[in-house]
Amino acid sequence: MNGKMRRELPLHFMIVPGLLFIAVFSYVPMAGIVIAFQKFIPARGLFGHQKWVGWDNFDYVMDLPSFTQVLWNTLYISSFKLVLGLVVPIVFAILLNELKNEVVKRSVQTTIYLPYFLSWVVLGGILIDLLSPSTGLVNQVLKSFGLEPIFFLGDNKWFPTTLIVSDIWKNFGYGTIVYLAAITGIDPGLYEAATIDGANRWKKAWHITLPGMRMVIVLLSVLSLGQLLNAGFDQVFNLYSPQVYESGDILDTFVYRIGLLDAQYGVATAVGFFKSIVSFILIGSAYFFAYRFAKYRIF
Structure with a gap:
């Protein structure tokens, strides 16, 4: 073992967990x-004698009227989350970087960062109270302006928007x-060079700040694209109800009901396998285009 390897050995051990x-x-x-290719019976165990059904579970899923x-719903909700989840932080970071008052800047950073640490169990309860059509603060404000209350969590028209905005x-x-x-x-x-050339703040942001952030933007875009079929189980599960299944039911909640509630384990695994294959293709394609057009490499 050479000296460099000996010095770096503790770092390698840190990777083990x-x-x-x-x-x-x-x-x-x-x-x-x-399990996706079996008529799975839990009592027989994962490696027990199970009946193989080939592609029947996949055919069953594809034939379901609600699939x-x-x-x-999954593609619609996750696409908006993906796009806005990239655009909003980029814009906000550029605007926040322009603040000269460090106290205000750090206060804003802390305030907007706090919700990230709260689970959807906690935030779900908060949103249910805030968006209640009868006693919620948001609808009380709408009523004060003479507007009709909105059932954000019970109206198929508003539920997807509520999911996207809250996420x-x-x-x-x-x-x-x-x-x-x-x-x-x-x-x-x-x-400094741009200032000497007479560039204003917007031109500096467009020609210096954004290009300087390019590699990070590409990295997060590549990682996000692989999650296109993950519209957020925790969030949807804590906020949805049967009356908004039409607009809010996603693949993960669909699998939850089929697999755990209806005990159709083979069918649920087939949907999960389908998601994994699509996600693999998407993230592979994203990496290819990132390398092709932005010369981005992981290593």
């Missing part, structure tokens, strides 16, 4: 994929911190 976590919770469960709507509100603080960190890595001399 993370590798074990990934192996136990990500790779070992992959053995359960076989197309569930898939559309952006919860998570954009984290993205903002990441982009602010990227901005601090930009050479200050570029801004």
